[in-house]
Amino acid sequence: MSTYVTTNPTTGTTEQEFTGLPDDQISVVAERAAEGFEEWRRTPVAERARALARTADLYEERATELAAAITKEMGKPAQEAAEEVQLAADIYRWYAEHGPDLLTTERLDPQGAEESVVQTLPIGPLVGVMPWNYPYYQVARFAAPNLLLGNSIILKHASICAASSKLMADVLHEASVPENAYINVYASSGQIAELLAHPAIRGVSLTGSERAGAAVATEAAKNLKKSVLELGGSDPFILLDTDDMAETVRVAARARLSNAGQACNSPKRFIVLDDLYDDFVQGLVAEFERAVVGDPSDPETEVGPLSSVTARDTVADQIRTAVRQGATLHTGGKPLDGDGAFLAPAVLTGITPEMDAYSEEIFGPAAMVYRVFSADEAVRLANDVEFGLSGSVWSTDTARAAEVADRLDVGMAYINEHGTTLPGLPFGGVNRSGYGRELGRWGMGEFVNAKLRRTA
Ligand code: NDP
Secondary structure, X not given: OOOEEEEOOOOOOEEEEEOOOOHHXXXXXXXXXXXXXXXXXXXXXXXXXXXXXXXXXXHHHOHHHHHHHHHHHHOOOHHHHHHHHHHHHHHHHHHHHHHHHHOOEEEOOOOOOOEEEEEEEEOOOEEEEOOOOOHHHHHHHHHHHHHHHOOOEEEEOOHHHHHHHHHHHHHHHHOOOOOOOEEXXXXXXXXXXXXXXXXXXXXXXXXXXHHHHHHHHXXXXXXXXXXXXXXXXXXXXXXXXXOOHHHHHHHHHHHHHHHHHOOOOOEEEEEEEHHHHHXXXXXXXXXXXXXXXXXXXXXXXXXXXXXXXXXXXXXXXXXXXXXXXXXXXXXXXXXXXXXXXXXXXXXXXXXXXXXXXXXXXXXXXXXXXXXXXOHHHHHHHHOOOOOOOEEEEEOXXXXXXXXXXXXXXXXXXXXXXXXXXXXXXXXOOOHHHEEOOEOOOHHHOOOEEEEEEEEO
């Protein structure tokens, strides 16, 4: 049994302790989820949709409380926390409105007298393992489509998000999702492995690190359960040309520093054509130095602390290693004085393939800028990592940008924007960024029994 302890990363103070799931309760939880599944799958879809619509309303009604909880437990600036709560509400509402139409029964072309139909059905209890960087959004994009489908859920959130994960469960239950159709657990990694071995469980979705993804996917595979993985990324931001460098740099800095740089699909590698490179680096350094780093509950703050001192120290170490290996640090990269998990935003250049930073994800407020001499070289560099989550191409010539975007080995390619997430758009990556898709109709296609019924 593990205890979840939450620590405020702004102050370093311990906030709360949550008692973990006792070992003898693992099979009890799995069996409860199986009962929840039987009840929930038989609940008419219109009622399931109403529960999701009500969930969306409750997120909006309780927005202040929900936003404050994540500002306290993982340090998200107040404005971004409010936006995340709204995005989660939008996702629940999107599935409430569009989900029922996606539960199709497709009639295949008759080949004589016989009839073949394919129904879209749930598969059973699922486990969700979710990370701390977007506590509400990450859960919503897994829970909303699967609850609409009729699957039941056991949710293990990151241990630092114990308070917000309880709030999420409370909201769903208040919205009439049965207690056994959505179960919040404070489980350890070992207990997740045991849950996945339980015969009642049918699948698992994880968002997080490659290490956690590989561990959970291994357990799932051993037990012949389906998995969906949304892992890290080192997204390229390719700048081909611009007619407004000041604005391009502002947008680039905002995208990189959002959530203190702790987003899987944040642009982490800025790949800039030679004639723009010097101005871009100079502009980005100025933006990073201007960004207000501080208390995330202060509305003026643009960059809050990282999620923990350990997370901050990992990023600071990666930057130090890059410099030791020959990279140039133009600004930032040092922990700020005090007990909080703050790091001054960093700009690195001169990264070469031999350096660790070239191939690693830096999960914090640090930008790596590369100089290239052609669009072909930009594409080669962009694709020369094992990740493949998303990427963006920036140009006044959108046709030229589209040609480049089409050559990126990613799950999501953007032109003149980076990382837009909407409930109806698919989200997911290729290669070591994971497999499977979330959101939109694709998010409802992962844990589905596409069941054939054929009548002779
Ligand atoms: P983890 O991947 O360790 O945590 C994500 C979730 O997985 C948490 O709920 C965690 O639980 C759980 N978990 C971890 N290991 C296992 C396991 N073996 N079995 C079952 N569940 C497990 O992320 P970290 O917090 O350690 O962050 C490390 C790095 O991961 C970051 O620096 C970043 O590179 C990447 N990351 C990527 C994210 C993304 O959005 N793609 C999100 C978060 C991190 P617990 O909290 O209890 O350990």
